[in-house]
Amino acid sequence: MTARLAHAELGFGSQERAPYAVDPTHTRGRLKPEPDSPTRTPYQRDRDRIIHSTAFRRLKHKTQVFVYHEGDHYRTRLTHSIEVSQIARSISRALRLDEDLAEALALAHDLGHTPFGHEGEDVLDVCMADYGGFDHxxxxxxIVTSLERRYAEFDGLNLAWETLEGLVKHNGPLTDRAGACIGKLAGHALPQAILDYPAHDGLMLWSWPSAEAQAAAIADDIAYDAHDLDDGLRAGLFRLEHLKDVPLLGDLLAEVDSRYPGLETPRRIHELVRRAITRMVEDVIGEAQGRLQAxxxxxxxxxxxxxxxxxGFSPAMAAAEAGIKAFLFEHMYRHEDVLCVRKLVAKVVRDLFDGFIAHPHEMPEEWACDLDDASTTTLHRRVCDYIAGMTDRYAIDEHRRLFDDTPELR
Known part of the structure; x- marks a missing residue:
């Protein structure tokens, strides 16, 4: 299906789209064809479907780094996704890309995350080692092709090809032309969730994604760095003084202190973080313009x-960004308080998985139905899907319902 909708009819802005931007009037369509919308482009519809999905709402209570109850102002997957969306739109606007597609990809990129952040993902990957593993x-x-079940005519959200393509490979190609996995997947098979999608061969897994998908991916990196820095400082895992020798951050902090001597700590933190975001975004735009021109x-x-x-980042900014990540890894992600909680939540996820495998009818009826004669693989994937969709709070409540030794995470 090819949509050919008039730009004026869809209310596009006055800025002309670049020739290398994805053109919403020539989408490759949806797995299940649908009539065009008279008021929205395909990617505006995709964005709206993502925002109204159950999986998107659940991001409100899924951990970024801190467990949900540790503070009202720490990032969750939902607030992180919104912040990524803002950065992705800024980059896309400067490069004359399709902002709506970039926004849709930014909002959807974390839908597959488990409760308790990467610790939950690591545990599920171990639990599913003999059944295709787990990759968020x-x-x-x-989720967007199968597990969301809200529409009368199809499972999933029936997103446009360009949105699915960007979602699957926003970090780059997954295979070479011969189908062998490359990059982080080198030596492994494609994740089972990709293999299960009947049209995955048509997503051009060997090619780079659109510029809009690349904008969403780099926006994710920028948001992670800046906001984990913000949360780590406000949580007291490290102090501003520890940043003086960190690439980029030390210079920015000196700039803030020179311009605003005696500024109170919360404002110093905010001024540092906002400058870090601005410098990274401006660097990406300048570097991208040079690469596109070439x-x-x-x-x-x-x-x-x-x-x-x-x-992507310029070489100098890429080196600085790697230094920021190294600092955060040592002082935040490997902080003893964070590691202690990670061990506790790993027990919650592992107990839930083993418990539901042994007693699948402890899951809600819509998840437990048709499992009496199901294969072992089907059972394991069903339990995995159920747990992966949980919020932190729901996982803890379920553990407390089923077990007598739920850990205290505070």
């Missing part, structure tokens, strides 16, 4: 067929 990026595809793409497919990403 692939789980996002599974490549000279005339279509979105030229972006897909490029030899590398067209949107």
């Amino acid at each position: 990026n692939a789980q996002s595809l599974r 490549l000279g793409p005339l279509s979105a497919d030229n972006i897909r067929m490029a030899q590398g990403a067209v949107i």
